[in-house]
Amino acid sequence: MSARHPLDAAIALKPHAEGAWHGRTSAAYANMIGPYGGITAAQCLQSVLHHPERLGDPIAFTVNFAAAIAEGEFLLRPRAVRTNRSTQHWIIEMLQGDHLVATATAVTATPRETWSGHEARMPDVPRPADTPRTLRRGVEWLNRYEMRFLEGAIPAAWDGETRDESLSRLWVRDDPPRPLDFASLTAIADVFFPRVWLRRAKPTPVGTVSMTVYYHADAAQLAATGPGHLLLQAQGQGFGGGFFDHGGQLWNEAGELLATTHQVVYFKE
């Protein structure tokens, strides 16, 4: 009998009264302080995916990290605030005790066939098998992802030498490999290390404030991607006043754009 995948264990939710869910932080995805943000995002989205009223697949998802999440239980309160013929709008609140620790919004929609023509094309890069694995140690969640950096790896030396650009490209998949779905794709979208570290080669404390994911694949495409590697790319945009943002893209090995993502991140100094 095979054990449950750590991601499935981390996003497991138990029903609570009135359409709310109980969940628990996962030691397997622990970050420096509190959990890896991607797993919090996946838990928030999962509360919608699991919901009996849910209509269609996710199109847009935004999570706001409001406070440090303590080890232990949390409550997720997803509300379908508007249901249209083919789209649905959700507000999600994550609480610990009486304290709100994260908010999220999601838009879901029933899949439709239309004209298609992705403009964000996968760059021409070596295949995962030809790219050595990048070992990253320090916090537990790093062990849950297999990363193969092609460009823009974490600085080898924290020498304070600034760079003009913060483009990173890497192959990523769950470790152990796991068939892709909306929850794991959302978790993976937060895998980028902070762009400000790359620009400055200085390990200033950071924390994601808000992350958005736009989904360009439906459930069938994600299932067809299976446990394969994803190519991730991100680049910073604005840096100053204690915050920076980046924009990113996620493709599967076949070069299909699965999602785009953006986030804004607090940095201390």
Place this chain on the structure above:
Amino acid sequence: MSARHPLDAAIALKPHAEGAWHGRTSAAYANMIGPYGGITAAQCLQSVLHHPERLGDPIAFTVNFAAAIAEGEFLLRPRAVRTNRSTQHWIIEMLQGDHLVATATAVTATPRETWSGHEARMPDVPRPADTPRTLRRGVEWLNRYEMRFLEGAIPAAWDGETRDESLSRLWVRDDPPRPLDFASLTAIADVFFPRVWLRRAKPTPVGTVSMTVYYHADAAQLAATGPGHLLLQAQGQGFGGGFFDHGGQLWNEAGELLATTHQVVYFKE
């Protein structure tokens, strides 16, 4: 006595019980069906900016357009769901009668001085005075903006000829000119015509589903920008299954990055 600027009239809110606000749709910003999305976004943000509990300036703002907004009154319910030492998290609901028509989340923060180095640099383009005004007619809100397209204007002929790329660059300011603030910057962030029209030269029906703005300027920088032109840039990413997304940037004439923005848009076919 000078008349109130149409933007100020459009975002004017009257106090309602329990921290909620009354507002009214503005004929000056009417779109094909319902209001221009940028004005709805600005109204949602304004309900936070006006709130007596508000801490600091906006950092991140996401608005989800849940339903067509009818001409007339609406209610805005902003809630400060988490207030930290220097950041604050908001959930905003916009209602007409008992129906939710938009949701939004906002993160605000007290301004801090840190390392700064914007990576998204303004492209080298002709100045506004050297760029002829682009006349766009059809819906009322277009008359509220002075636009000067440099690249990627709306197709001159709807001949169905597809293009691989949808990059647009244009100078934009309020018409009549108005000193920049967070509300007008947020409204301007939605000014891009749909990227799918540029890709396909086919006027398929569209509607923004979700828009995010990350602010890279504080109130003082916006005030210093005054009523000057902003350079806006946007490019599409994924197109298919009835939705596309774009990413964009907004700079002032001095080349300072003021905001980045993303949105996902429904298209019919």
